[in-house]
Amino acid sequence: MTGAPLLQLRDIHKRFGTVQALMGAGLVAHAGEVHALLGENGAGKTTLMHVASGMTAPDTGAVLVDGAPRRLKSPRDARAAGIGLVHQHFTSIAALTVAENVALFAGWDVRPRELALRVTALTKRLNLPVDPGALAGTLPVALLQRLEIVKALAGDARVLLLDEPTGVLAPSEAEELLARARAFAESGGAVVLITHKLDEALRGAHRVTVLRRGRVVLERRVEGLGAGELTQAMIGDAALVEEPSPVAFSVKDAARRVHVAGLEVARESGLGMAVRHASLGIRAGEIVAVAGIEGSGQRELLRAIAGVLPVFRGTREVSQPIAFIPENRTTEGLIPDLSVTENVVLGLGRSASWVRRGRLDWKAAGARTAELIAEFGVRTTGPAARAASLSGGNQQKLVIARAFERGPGVIVAENPTRGLDVQATRAVHDRLREAASLGVAVLLYSSDLDEVMTLGQRIVVMSRGTLREAPPGASRAEIGSLMLGSPA
Amino acid sequence: MRVDSRAAGLLLPVASLAAGLAVLAIFFALSGYDPVAALGAMIRGAFGSWYAFTSGTLVRAVPLMLIALGFTIGLRAGVLNIGGEGQFYVGAVAATWIGLKLGDWPGSAAIPVMLAVAFAAGALWVTVPAWLRLRFGVLEVISTLLLNFVAESLVSFMVQGPLQESQHIYPQSDQLPVAARLPAFAGTRLHIGILLALSCCVLAWYVFRRTMIGFELRAVGRGPRAARVTGGLNVRRLGAIALLVSGALAGLAGGVEVGGVSYALYPNLSPGYGFTAIAVALLARQSPVGIVGSAILFGALEAGAGAMQRDAGVPAVAVYVAEAVTILAVLLADAVSLRRRDTVTA
Numbered sequence: 001m002t003g004a005p006l007l008q009l010r011d012i013h014k015r016f017g018t019v020q021a022l023m024g025a026g027l028v029a030h031a032g033e034v035h036a037l038l039g040e041n042g043a044g045k046t047t048l049m050h051v052a053s054g055m056t057a058p059d060t061g062a063v064l065v066d067g068a069p070r071r072l073k074s075p076r077d078a079r080a081a082g083i084g085l086v087h088q089h090f091t092s093i094a095a096l097t098v099a100e101n102v103a104l105f106a107g108w109d110v111r112p113r114e115l116a117l118r119v120t121a122l123t124k125r126l127n128l129p130v131d132p133g134a135l136a137g138t139l140p141v142a143l144l145q146r147l148e149i150v151k152a153l154a155g156d157a158r159v160l161l162l163d164e165p166t167g168v169l170a171p172s173e174a175e176e177l178l179a180r181a182r183a184f185a186e187s188g189g190a191v192v193l194i195t196h197k198l199d200e201a202l203r204g205a206h207r208v209t210v211l212r213r214g215r216v217v218l219e220r221r222v223e224g225l226g227a228g229e230l231t232q233a234m235i236g237d238a239a240l241v242e243e244p245s246p247v248a249f250s251v252k253d254a255a256r257r258v259h260v261a262g263l264e265v266a267r268e269s270g271l272g273m274a275v276r277h278a279s280l281g282i283r284a285g286e287i288v289a290v291a292g293i294e295g296s297g298q299r300e301l302l303r304a305i306a307g308v309l310p311v312f313r314g315t316r317e318v319s320q321p322i323a324f325i326p327e328n329r330t331t332e333g334l335i336p337d338l339s340v341t342e343n344v345v346l347g348l349g350r351s352a353s354w355v356r357r358g359r360l361d362w363k364a365a366g367a368r369t370a371e372l373i374a375e376f377g378v379r380t381t382g383p384a385a386r387a388a389s390l391s392g393g394n395q396q397k398l399v400i401a402r403a404f405e406r407g408p409g410v411i412v413a414e415n416p417t418r419g420l421d422v423q424a425t426r427a428v429h430d431r432l433r434e435a436a437s438l439g440v441a442v443l444l445y446s447s448d449l450d451e452v453m454t455l456g457q458r459i460v461v462m463s464r465g466t467l468r469e470a471p472p473g474a475s476r477a478e479i480g481s482l483m484l485g486s487p488a
Numbered sequence: 489m490r491v492d493s494r495a496a497g498l499l500l501p502v503a504s505l506a507a508g509l510a511v512l513a514i515f516f517a518l519s520g521y522d523p524v525a526a527l528g529a530m531i532r533g534a535f536g537s538w539y540a541f542t543s544g545t546l547v548r549a550v551p552l553m554l555i556a557l558g559f560t561i562g563l564r565a566g567v568l569n570i571g572g573e574g575q576f577y578v579g580a581v582a583a584t585w586i587g588l589k590l591g592d593w594p595g596s597a598a599i600p601v602m603l604a605v606a607f608a609a610g611a612l613w614v615t616v617p618a619w620l621r622l623r624f625g626v627l628e629v630i631s632t633l634l635l636n637f638v639a640e641s642l643v644s645f646m647v648q649g650p651l652q653e654s655q656h657i658y659p660q661s662d663q664l665p666v667a668a669r670l671p672a673f674a675g676t677r678l679h680i681g682i683l684l685a686l687s688c689c690v691l692a693w694y695v696f697r698r699t700m701i702g703f704e705l706r707a708v709g710r711g712p713r714a715a716r717v718t719g720g721l722n723v724r725r726l727g728a729i730a731l732l733v734s735g736a737l738a739g740l741a742g743g744v745e746v747g748g749v750s751y752a753l754y755p756n757l758s759p760g761y762g763f764t765a766i767a768v769a770l771l772a773r774q775s776p777v778g779i780v781g782s783a784i785l786f787g788a789l790e791a792g793a794g795a796m797q798r799d800a801g802v803p804a805v806a807v808y809v810a811e812a813v814t815i816l817a818v819l820l821a822d823a824v825s826l827r828r829r830d831t832v833t834a
Contacts, residue, residue, distance in 0.1 A: 324718070334711075334718070335710045346707050350700055359700070
């Protein structure tokens with residue numbers, strides 16, 4: 001490795017209000033290397049990448065491109081300096097074509113005919129084929145992500161920043177993405193891969209940097225590095241007990257809590273069917289996990305069973321009360337502007353003990369909320385704190401505490417640990433297992449296949465709206481091929 | 489913490505009003521008026537005597553209070569009712585019509601009937617935007633605003649047609665019979681409508697603070713998706729209910745104005761109460777109790793404006809400068825504090 005690194009972040013400090021997000025963090029990305037940036041949620045990964053892409057100005061510290069210090073005041077500056085960021089959440093406009101999305105992002109002002117040629121040339125050069133005339137909204141997730149990468153590289157970027165790119169992909173698609181990242185590096189670029197998946201870092205990257213609480217705690221080449229060492233670096237001293245493997249569900253005569261047959265659910269847009277002829281039964285005490293590539297109908301399946309989306313056709317028998325844990329905490333699970341107590345009141349509705357003939361006893365609601373906070377270890381200043389002031393992990397603990405408070409017969413959870421760190425994830429898993437052991441039927445879906453395999457006593461796979469049962473003891477690869485719709 | 493935020497909640501509107509008056513004073517100075525004399529005349533006109541305060545300021549505060557309360561109830565549930573002016577007029581038309589009909593009822597029985605009809609008329613007027621919103625998702629901002637023009641035309645039609653005074657000369661209605669007029673407090677022009685407006689504010693405060701329906705409306709306004717998915721609430725229906733109540737209160741304001749102040753229907757009955765009330769509500773920052781103070785302040789500005797024109801020769805419309813600057817200051821402060829908060833949590 002000779003010459004100056006393509007991108008270097010040196011001694012970056014950044015403070016948001018009272019939170020010191022970065023305390024002297026740094027990163028060195030060389031040409032020809034894939035560099036994994038690891039860390040728990042809140043470790044500062046995303047903030048560091050925002051500094052590199054011009055979205056956030058550091059308080060102190062330097063950004064060097066090709067060895068020369070640069071001041072990146074906006075994403076446009078970063079693009080001009082040859083740095084492209086692919087966000088975790090897609091930023092394409094569904095109603096525009098692939099070519100139009102690229103032009104919009106790159107600031108090209110060209111005629112349509114020329115634009116199509118230019119985008120085709122670009123995708124060919126990058127070896128990332130996408131049909132320039134296709135509407136972005138019609139692309140499957142893997143292609144949509146490819147479009148994001150094309151956009152990021154449209155301005156001849158030499159540094160590609162990928163923020164948690166594999167979360168939405170099937171295993172084989174994730175594999176392909178990592179291969180393409182390496183190919184980009186081999187052609188003389190540098191890739192920074194932000195991830196919390198250890199094996200991805202170990203298999204896909206040449207070098208890793210681990211952040212913890214805004215500081216770099218490990219920086220070295222991956223050769224000889226083990227998963228244990230990385231975990232230790234990520235979580236520090238906190239010891240983590242190995243999660244139990246799922247035990248096959250044994251009580252065959254337990255009461256059936258969920259029974260759907262021939263279930264059809266329309267897409268939320270109203271156009272077409274998201275779920276086709278699905279049948280599923282879940283007994284009390286059983287945990288069923290759904291695997292599927294994003295957009296395969298699992299979301300609609302769960303929401304229809306939870307009663308949030310209407311059933312188009314078919315039988316749906318689900319024991320009440322149902323506790324639904326939506327994947328988007330801050331828009332669907334909680335109202336961030338309201339207090340913790342108010343959010344508990346929202347979730348429990350009119351049947352709660354503090355509602356009497358339409359009147360609300362805030363004192364009783366607050367007292368019960370304080371108990372829940374203590375019982376579930378939600379870290380907050382108290383029941384009167386705004387929900388927005390809680391960290392993601394604590395918001396999720398609150399959502400789960402509230403779900404338990406309903407005394408549910410069925411818990412339906414969507415991506416229950418999205419965005420949570422290792423320890424918060426573990427706490428959520430333990431609570432779900434605890435619920436099942438108390439006789440609750442648990443149905444969950446996760447875009448993280450590892451989570452599906454860790455929690456699910458039974459695994460079902462959704463692929464293009466069709467539900468299929470994975471054979472007991474199915475391997476990752478077998479489930480992966482079911483997700484892609486191949487016959488089992 | 490609690491006390492701090494409450495003090496800050498009061499400080500902001502007061503500071504904004506001060507900014508509004510300061511800009512008005514600068515405006516006076518620049519355009520050659522004596523700011524001290526002009527503002528002095530204004531303050532005397534609004535607060536100078538018991539009569540000025542009750543018959544000028546408070547009389548104008550009554551419709552502002554009712555319409556602003558309606559606007560706030562809508563806003564809390566995420567519905568923007570910009571049609572207070574039109575609903576006010578429809579309430580006034582309905583009250584005039586029924587008041588003229590019921591004039592010979594014994595005692596004061598006609599008054600509650602008249603006000604109830606005005607209330608219902610306001611609600612009826614917004615059933616159209618409410619239905620359009622429920623059925624087709626038409627933005628109520630637009631539909632309620634456009635209905636203002638329809639309502640004003642309706643008044644013109646009424647005072648030249650079915651409700652024109654018996655001589656058929658002037659574009660206005662006959663005077664309401666005494667039995668249909670709201671009693672006034674001794675020695676003032678302030679009528680008992682103020683008690684009604686105050687009770688409505690207190691009731692709304694109670695509903696929002698202590699009842700489930702009040703909480704549900706608030707939840708729907710603050711987080712409609714979470715209200716639907718987590719709270720299982722029917723967001724559109726609750727929005728429609730809030731819109732109906734909002735329109736009803738503006739209609740009631742029109743009825744109270746006819747029954748308590750003008751005793752007759754004519755065009756330009758409202759000096760823009762329906763729009764000023766939006767400013768009143770914004771200054772009160774969604775607090776039903778805050779509306780009381782805010783409406784009195786704006787009532788004072790409106791009452792003071794007349795005195796200013798009379799005594800200092802300054803055009804009364806200049807007072808809109810102060811109103812506008814006050815609201816801009818409130819909105820600016822809110823935007824700044826929101827941005828600051830978002831940066832902290834980002």
